[in-house]
Amino acid sequence: AVRVDLGRFRPGPQGPGGADGYFLNAFSLGVYPELVRTRERWAPRIGGWPAGVLAAFEVLRGQRPLAAELQGKRRPLWLLFVGNGLFQRVGPAPGRRHNLADGLLDIRAVHGGRTPGLRLLAAAVAGPLTRSPVHAAVRRHRVRIAGLTPGTPYAYDGEVAYSGVELMIDKLPEALTVYCPMTL
Numbered sequence: 001a002v003r004v005d006l007g008r009f010r011p012g013p014q015g016p017g018g019a020d021g022y023f024l025n026a027f028s029l030g031v032y033p034e035l036v037r038t039r040e041r042w043a044p045r046i047g048g049w050p051a052g053v054l055a056a057f058e059v060l061r062g063q064r065p066l067a068a069e070l071q072g073k074r075r076p077l078w079l080l081f082v083g084n085g086l087f088q089r090v091g092p093a094p095g096r097r098h099n100l101a102d103g104l105l106d107i108r109a110v111h112g113g114r115t116p117g118l119r120l121l122a123a124a125v126a127g128p129l130t131r132s133p134v135h136a137a138v139r140r141h142r143v144r145i146a147g148l149t150p151g152t153p154y155a156y157d158g159e160v161a162y163s164g165v166e167l168m169i170d171k172l173p174e175a176l177t178v179y180c181p182m183t184l
Helices: 032-046 048-060 116-126
Strands: 002-011 021-023 026-030 066-070 073-084 105-111 135-140 142-146 153-156 159-162 167-178
Touching: 002 026, 002 073, 002 153, 021 153, 026 032, 026 066, 032 048, 032 073, 032 153, 105 142, 105 167
Parallel strands: none
Antiparallel strands: 002 021, 002 167, 026 073, 026 153, 066 073, 066 142, 073 105, 105 135, 142 167, 153 159
16 A cells, blocks of 8 residues: 545635545646547557647647636646646656655646647647647646636546636645555
């Protein structure tokens, strides 16, 4: 048995009066959930990298970035990914983690710009998003997202829900006990 952190998202003071939500894997806003679904549909037939490029092209047609205030700065975002612990690989699909009890969130954003759809597609073609100027990654204990249009969809561990105008995301350190095989 090992103790792992549990991600938590809470509506802000102007959000719906619902209960907190929790995630073990990841929380996301924007086009990320659809990118992953589309990539997974194509990957067995054409491979991971081409599927990521195709997914970016399909998802971005006719889409506009999400307007949100992230940590007090208003900006257009194509996607916001918040992982429970550091993900070792970045891109249109999640990577692996070696520690689910590090106390930190892995926060990755792809910002909009003058030609945001083209820039995100170019980032997908170029390989890992870490090489793209539209990508930003930080590790924090918490993140505040405000200025959302009420009803903005977000995803957490395969579930979809809808926001109020604000969300606070943080972690509950070692809040969950899980059982895993022993490693030698």
